[in-house]
Amino acid sequence: xxxxxxxxxxxxxxxRVVKGINFVDLKDAGDPVEQAKIYSDGGADEICFLDITASxxxxxxxxxxxxxxxxxxxxxxxxxxxxRSIEDINKLLNCGADKVSINTAAxxxxxxxxxxxxxxxxxxxxxxxxxxxxxxxxEIFTHGGRNNSGLDALEYAKKMEDNGAGELLVTxxxxxxxxxxxxxxxxxxxxxxxxxxxIASGGVGNLDHLVDGIKxxxxxAVLAASIFHYGKHxxxxxxxxxxxxxxxxxx
Amino acid sequence: xxVTIVDYNSGNISSVINSFKEVAKDKVKVEVTADLNKIKSxxxxxxxxxxxxxxxxxxxxxxxxxxxxxxxxxxxxxxxxLGICVGLQMFADIGYEETETKGLGWIPxxxxxxxxxxxxxxxPHIGWNQxxxxxxSKIFENIENNTHMYFVHSYEFIPxxxxxxxxxxxxxxxxxxxxxxxxxxxxxxxxxxSDKIGLKIIDNFINV
Numbered sequence: 453x454x455x456x457x458x459x460x461x462x463x464x465x466x467x468r469v470v471k472g473i474n475f476v477d478l479k480d481a482g483d484p485v486e487q488a489k490i491y492s493d494g495g496a497d498e499i500c501f502l503d504i505t506a507s508x509x510x511x512x513x514x515x516x517x518x519x520x521x522x523x524x525x526x527x528x529x530x531x532x533x534x535x536r537s538i539e540d541i542n543k544l545l546n547c548g549a550d551k552v553s554i555n556t557a558a559x560x561x562x563x564x565x566x567x568x569x570x571x572x573x574x575x576x577x578x579x580x581x582x583x584x585x586x587x588x589x590x591e592i593f594t595h596g597g598r599n600n601s602g603l604d605a606l607e608y609a610k611k612m613e614d615n616g617a618g619e620l621l622v623t624x625x626x627x628x629x630x631x632x633x634x635x636x637x638x639x640x641x642x643x644x645x646x647x648x649x650x651i652a653s654g655g656v657g658n659l660d661h662l663v664d665g666i667k668x669x670x671x672x673a674v675l676a677a678s679i680f681h682y683g684k685h686x687x688x689x690x691x692x693x694x695x696x697x698x699x700x701x702x703x
Numbered sequence: 704x705x706v707t708i709v710d711y712n713s714g715n716i717s718s719v720i721n722s723f724k725e726v727a728k729d730k731v732k733v734e735v736t737a738d739l740n741k742i743k744s745x746x747x748x749x750x751x752x753x754x755x756x757x758x759x760x761x762x763x764x765x766x767x768x769x770x771x772x773x774x775x776x777x778x779x780x781x782x783x784x785l786g787i788c789v790g791l792q793m794f795a796d797i798g799y800e801e802t803e804t805k806g807l808g809w810i811p812x813x814x815x816x817x818x819x820x821x822x823x824x825x826x827p828h829i830g831w832n833q834x835x836x837x838x839x840s841k842i843f844e845n846i847e848n849n850t851h852m853y854f855v856h857s858y859e860f861i862p863x864x865x866x867x868x869x870x871x872x873x874x875x876x877x878x879x880x881x882x883x884x885x886x887x888x889x890x891x892x893x894x895x896x897s898d899k900i901g902l903k904i905i906d907n908f909i910n911v
Contacts, residue, residue: 454832545715573754575855702831702851
């Protein structure tokens with residue numbers, strides 16, 4: 453039986469791990485390579501790096517981080533943040549990333565998803581969707597949540613599936629950093645509308661939120677950051693908890 | 704001993720390289736190349752594969768003499784070869800991804816899309832799934848039955864001769880996830896991404 457996945461996400465800036473509360477007020481939580489190794493040894497099903505390096509001159513730091521991590525961690529590694537082109541994707545994959553997540557570039561130029569999934573295979577193309585509720589629908593935001601594209605999240609998700617995305621990483625901008633739980637309504641609406649796996653993200657504050665993401669949000673995988681890296685819970689604890697709630701996990 | 708990972712532009716093979724180097728340490732030489740003479744002189748060959756069946760077959764055929772060299776290595780000389788993911792799928796006669804494409808024809812059978820039962824099963828089949836070992840295989844030495852392995856694929860290999868199947872996994876149906884036919888080994892899952900147990904499978908192959 454296929455298991456639901458738990459994916460710790462590390463926000464990386466200038467080669468160091470940070471985690472933002474609503475994308476501001478960053479704290480340093482250490483070396484990404486060491487952190488990733490701790491997670492993979494602790495049973496993480498995958499590792500995700502989100503590169504939030506702002507300045508162009510430091511953009512190359514992520515390649516070094518990915519290269520060093522992939523020599524130590526033998527579980528899948530997804531890298532996102534600032535991925536603009538086929539060339540960026542190629543470079544990350546060559547450094548040892550197994551999947552690349554594309555956010556703003558996919559909104560601005562959906563063809564990049566089409567082209568990259570053709571070139572590298574759907575299995576390594578994750579489309580990251582940042583969505584915010586507006587009335588009775590959700591809209592897609594870009595540039596780390598700063599710009600409203602006005603696009604409808606459900607329609608956009610379907611389009612990305614058609615363009616060859618292998619997975620969708622859906623973040624609720626309303627919930628990110630709040631620790632009040634995933635927007636399970638958003639997750640479920642998208643998950644039931646596409647045939648590719650959905651990774652839920654944004655808002656996890658306790659282990660019940662992970663359960664909700666899978667049971668109510670219909671997510672194939674749950675991504676979380678702060679509950680893991682400030683030592684609140686280990687990945688193993690999370691898995692045991694999910695298991696106790698009847699959710700299939702790899703223990 | 705020398706193990707060669709065939710680098711035929713089949714997509715991302717860095718994880719395969721990293722995992723083999725991790726297991727091999729200094730005992731075994733790991734080469735990454737498409738050089739025909741280097742492949743011929745290897746003791747073992749790894750055939751990775753990412754992307755579509757068609758793109759991988761096309762990439763193999765683009766390198767002059769590569770399929771012939773692999774044929775000679777695996778079929779005539781019966782030296783150990785491990786196919787991973789699409790690398791395994793290419794053992795088939797034919798694949799149906801994108802368009803009908805001829806495979807290597809080493810193991811009679813076809814590669815077709817997993818039946819998602821009208822959307823009941825998400826595709827690609829991504830994540831950790833248990834393997835059901837159905838026959839003894841050298842690459843499963845000291846691997847427990849029902850161990851989890853990491854999968855990413857939408858197509859499955861359906862061999863004609865069920866006796867070559869060494870493991871299956873349950874996703875929509877019993878999907879063939881490992882084969883062994885004399886010196887030819889294949890895994891649909893990614894041992895290079897399946898943590899310590901995956902590395903053990905790689906170690907087993909190196910020690911075949």
